[in-house]
Amino acid sequence: MFSSRQNNILCVLSMSVLGNLYVSARAETSEAPDVVLSHSVPLILDISRRSLKNFLEDEAALERYLGPDGALNDLEDAFTIGAVHGRYALIWDATACRLVGVIDIKPPSEEQPGDPPGTNPDPNSPYVLLAEGNPPLSGSLGTFGHPSYFGFRLIDGLPEFLYTHGSLQVEERLWLEGDGRVLKQRFAIRNPENPFLLHFPASWKERIVKTSAGKWNGGTLSVPHEKADEVIITYRLSDQPAPKEPN
Amino acid sequence: MRQLVTVSCVLLFYSSGFVQEDSSQPRPFVEIAEQVVKPTVKAIAPIDDTNVFFLNKRGQAGVAKFSPGLSLIGWELYSKVKLNSLNSLGVGPNYSLVTASPVEVTQAFDTTRDGSLDFFQGLVRDWQGRDKGVQITAGPVADSSGRLLFALSPFSIEEGQPPLARLVAWHPDSEGLQTLTESQLQISSFSVGPDRILAARLSMPAYSEGYYISLTELPPFLADNPDVVPDPLPKTLPxxxxxxxxxxxxxxxxxxxxxxxxxxxxxxxxxxxxxxxxxxxxxxxxxxxxxxxxxxxxxxxxxxxxxxxxxxxxxxxxxxxxxxxxxVEAFRIKSVKIAEDGIVLEFSEEVSRFHGVKSDSYTVKSVSLRGNNKILEAEPVIESDGKTIILKTDEIGKGVVLRVVCQNLPSADGDPLFHETVFYTIHEG
Structure with a gap:
């Protein structure tokens, strides 16, 4: 018998052994695989939508998934995003309109060459990042109620999720760099009228190595009005030193 | 060899402001390449005489080109995104595609006109009972009035009422979803035919003797009053x-x-x-x-x-x-009809008159929906064309499924029947 956690991992693994899936998907086309190995450019991503068992643990983050009878709903039609032969899968969910987790799809004991031991703080957890608290834009001027998903688009092959949170029209783009060990998250507010705030759990803040704009106050990034059309957050997913960005 | 599918240039506008596209530039072609590998196909939507969109088993959209005789010339993926799609695919305006997962109707567009879908709008994500686990079970199917039809799993509108499955329609001019039919049984697939005839496969997993199909006339769409609720609401009955x-x-x-x-x-x-x-x-x-x-x-x-x-x-x-x-190559039963004096069987070729005139070449069983089954005596009469046989029987009755077996009936050339059993459902009326 598998525990719920193990089932979740197996579920993700079975659906998203992304490199393998990508290779088999490519076998259906006439094109040769166009793998990008550069450390500083976005990687080709495999994007799929699947329903997953709800793996969130934080009470506030789970609130969006509670039915009227208090039952916990699955992550329905969640986006699973990963790089070719990559180690990490990103899970973005349209119900909560947020990145709900980043999963290390290799077993924790299977360290990669060059990884220092103990890459993951919890050796039993496959989750490098796990959503906690309210959605990141909560608390910004103009936000109210729950975020509402509109759709997604592909910008040069990278998924950009479009949603509203109160009066804010939000574009959130995700991609991987550095052999898939660096996550970039881009937020943009259309026609911004005010500065906005982005809240990050402490465990996420620890992995943020760079922001393109804004000032930190604890776990909150305050993005000024004039920079609200783009802020890029860079996360280190493995404890291996992140590749240097070009100047 | 490369073939081209012409895709016309059109205007897209999303009132949300997220996307805007103009038609000032000509749209390029979707290139269809000859492929060694065959695509897996779980849903098809025709574009014209020789081109189709399709969904593969991974939920990726593709486009395929055929000869006039429907030999495959080539195919390409229209999107590499793997959608969690049900086995149905609709074609929207401007070569957009409409799919549905259990929790979302999605419309996908090629806004950059490079022959690849790049914008996926969550068209419908909310409906009655959604927070209680009501999901899309079939569709979407586009009808002739521009609506998108899909089926929802059973739910009760008010506490104490029996849960009913529903076929609903979405239209851009409607304020919400319009319920078209109600059903006690869940709809697992459906199709809309001429004159608004809905054919729906009704799910009844515990029943192993057969499979129910419902044929229902859908209410008309009133363009000037798209939110009007049909009264009475049609029932999707077996x-x-x-x-x-x-x-x-x-x-x-x-x-x-x-x-x-x-x-x-x-x-x-x-x-x-x-x-x-x-x-x-x-x-x-x-x-x-x-x-x-x-x-x-x-x-x-x-x-x-x-x-x-x-x-x-x-x-x-x-x-x-x-x-x-x-x-056409096989000797087969082409049709079965009920006439005043019996059952009319039409065959693809002339039947063997020697066998055709014998009563013991046929078995006609009346299976009553109430469990009163009986064998009907059948007296065969072969029409002058040699391809039509009338089985004169006692009164057939109503509310029955007729099972007709032609167990010993070769063609005039001695060919055996492709399949010797046909059925006919008669309602009580």
Whole structure:
């Protein structure tokens, strides 16, 4: 018998052994695989939508998934995003309109060459990042109620999720760099009228190595009005030193 | 060899402000390359006589080009994104595609006009009972009035009411979803035919003797009052029973209306038994009944069937696309009808008169929906064309499924029948 956690991992693994899936998907086309190995450019991503068992643990983050009878709903039609032969899968969910987790799809004991031991703080957890608290834009001027998903688009092959949170029209783009060990998250507010705030759990803040704009106050990034059309957050997913960005 | 599919230039505008596209530049071509690998096919949507969109087993959209005789020339993916799609695909304006997962109707666009879908809008994500687990079970299907139809799993509108499955319609001019039919049984697939006839496969997992199909006339769409609720609301009731012995004991999955010999028919896929079932609907009073025949056995599993604009049928499954030609080569029962004086069987070729005139060449069984089954005495009369036999019987009655077996009836040339059993459902009316 598998525990719920193990089932979740197996579920993700079975659906998203992304490199393998990508290779088999490519076998259906006439094109040769166009793998990008550069450390500083976005990687080709495999994007799929699947329903997953709800793996969130934080009470506030789970609130969006509670039915009227208090039952916990699955992550329905969640986006699973990963790089070719990559180690990490990103899970973005349209119900909560947020990145709900980043999963290390290799077993924790299977360290990669060059990884220092103990890459993951919890050796039993496959989750490098796990959503906690309210959605990141909560608390910004103009936000109210729950975020509402509109759709997604592909910008040069990278998924950009479009949603509203109160009066804010939000574009959130995700991609991987550095052999898939660096996550970039881009937020943009259309026609911004005010500065906005982005809240990050402490465990996420620890992995943020760079922001393109804004000032930190604890776990909150305050993005000024004039920079609200783009802020890029860079996360280190493995404890291996992140590749240097070009100047 | 590369073939081109012309895609016209159009205007897209999303009032949300997220996307805007103009039509000032000509749209390029979608390039269709000849492929060694066959695509897997779980849903097909025709574009014209020789081009289709399709969904593969991974939920990726593709486009395929065929010769006029439906030989595959080539195909390409239209999107590499793997959607969690049900086995149905609709074509929207401007070569957009509409799919549905259990929790979302999605419309996908090629806004950059590079032959690849790049914008996926969550068109419908909310409906009554959504927070209580009500999900999309079938669709979407686009109807002739521009609506998107899909089926929802059973739910009660008010506490204490029985849960009902519903077929609903979305239209851009409507304020919300419009309920078109209600049903006690969940709809697992459906198709809309001429004159707004809805054919729906009703799910009844505990019943293993056969599979129920409902034929229902949909209420008209009133463009000037799109939110009007039909009164009374049509009920999706079981109309026809497809006996399990005709499907090889396997479930019919997808269905499609088509026209053959000026007659509207329904074809159903049974991918697990490689069989195609044909239904010839007939309206009797306010109810639908009709004949049920085995149309053909296919060399490979067929998941999806569509009628191309040319009138030809195209099937698709795990082993690619297959033109589904009318099975003319085999000696077969072409139709069964009920006349005042008995059962009329039409064959594809002249029957052996020696065997055809013998009563023991036939077995006619009346299976009552109330459990009163009986064997009917049948006196055969061969018409002058040699291809039509009237089985004169006692009064057939109402509320029965007729099972007619021609167990010893070769053609005049000595060929055996392709399949010797046909069924006909008669309602009480």
């Amino acid at each position: 109309s026809l029973l497809i006996p399990a012995e005709l499907t090889g004991g396997k479930e019919p999955t997808q269905m499609c209306f088509f026209v053959e010999n000026n007659q509207s028919k329904l074809i159903l896929t049974c991918p697990d038994s490689n069989q195609l079932i044909e239904i010839v609907p007939e309206k009797s009073g306010s109810q639908w009944q009709g004949a049920i025949l085995l149309r053909s056995r296919t060399p490979s599993s067929i998941e999806s069937v569509v009628e191309m604009n040319s009138g030809l049928l195209l099937g698709g499954g795990p082993d690619g696309f297959f033109p589904l030609e009318t099975p």
